[in-house]
Amino acid sequence: MVQPATQDAPRVGNKLTPREFRGMAAILMSIALATLDTAIANTALPAIAADLNASPAASVWIINAYQLAAVATLLPFAALGGVLGHRKVYLGGLILFVVSSALCALAWSLPTLTVARVLQGIGASAIMSVNAALIGSIFPHERLGRGLGMNALVVGTSFSIGPTVASLVLSVASWPWLFAINLPVGLFALVFAWNSLPATRLGTLTFDRVTAVLNVITFGALIFALSQAAQLGSMASVLIALAIFLVGGALMLKREVGHPAPMFPLDLLKRPMFALSALTAFCSFATQGLAFVSLPFFFESTLGRDPIQTGFLMTPWSVVVAMIAPFAGRMSDRYPPGLLGGIGLAMLCLGMISLASMPADASVMSIIARMMLCGIGFGFFQAPNQKALMTSAPKERSSGASGTIATARLIGQATGAALVALSFGISSTHGPVLALSIGAGFAAVGSVASGLRLVTKNTANPRV
The missing domain is CATH 1.20.1250.20 (MFS general substrate transporter like domains)
Structure with missing residues (x-):
């Protein structure tokens, strides 16, 4: 059951209240950041690799680290949202994304940037895991399609302008500014979201940490296998990762047999x-x-x-x-x-x-x-x-x-x-x-x- 975080004017017809409008604006800003960040990093990879004296093969981990961390933690964060509430998971993810963006901008080597990108991927994962659920809490059921359409609009626009934004920034500044520009937008979204997102009652189930670890191992291995295949890595590394994926997935499914909310x-x-x-x-x-x-x-x-x-x-x-x-x-x-x-x-x-x-x-x-x-x-x-x-x-x-x-x-x-x-x-x-x-x-x-x-x-x- 959705309950308001703060008192606000009642809904008039199907129109969003001012609080709901601010909450939706915060969600769209955070999704834009997560989408832009992926496109910007892809475009700027050669410039980052040259500045950090990293080989092209090693610099790919700037992309892989973000993707692997995001996919591996999506379902655990979604489950955590059902226990703690979507608002808490979203806010925690947004705070981590902003902090890790600052760490990316301050990184001085490939290892430090890769670690910061892992944290950034985890923050983006927390945001994306509850994004649609929060939109479903804000929009009435008969207008849910409109809310999700706005979300798709922001994703499509961000994806299309990402390379252009990266090129413009790199034409006047160094690559750390690509991550630094996340800070003002992220803080603005955080201010909007803090008192505007709908709060949900705490769930009755507990968060299974063992299953979460198995989930991270399973999907982390899958993404690693796919990325190695995409980069024409060794067949042995791909097969080992796929074996870990299959074993981890089997253990995860066995553990969750009969669980009411796996x-x-x-x-x-x-x-x-x-x-x-x-x-x-x-x-x-x-x-x-x-x-x-x-x-x-x-x-x-x-x-x-x-x-x-x-x-x-x-x-x-x-x-x-x-x-x-x-x-x-x-x-x-x-x-x-x-x-x-x-x-x-x-x-x-x-x-x-x-x-x-x-x-x-x-x-x-x-x-x-x-x-x-x-x-x-x-x-x-x-x-x-x-x-x-x-x-x-x-x-x-x-x-x-x-x-x-x-x-x-x-x-x-x-x-x-x-x-x-x-x-x-x-x-x-x-x-x-x-x-x-x-x-x-x-x-x-x-x-x-x-x-x-x-x-x-x-x-x-x-x-x-």
């Missing part, structure tokens, strides 16, 4: 509507990972474009997602998410096929049109699918559903990146085309999974 949401995945929504999310983000890692190589190696043109050609996808997301979110309040997601991912599949089959002499407008088609399809999927995940879970399991959203996104993107490496290993010449074709296949599977929700009864939530 950390790994096996109870929710047994619900057809939730499982199909999670599969749809994984497939779509795997498609995104395949596209965004392979397309720069495709544009430069196959189509002969220079890096500046490549950056320009990559932009339409994310911009269109940001434009479509709020519209799709509002439509999900009127139409079934299975229908919207199915149509969107079918469009994404067609867009990926059109990119893979594009002639070498394709015009700029032809490329932009294909990228826009992919963006429209992905934008139509995102907010409706998030709503489907949240509404197909019982109210008391909103933390588990919220954590699943972020976990499916990050693991899907990591899987996509690893499959790009596999594609290049199979054929260095036709690797980008193969990766785009695999992405089209994932989008097709996601479209079918989304469509199956139209004939699947939702037994999870009596409100739906």
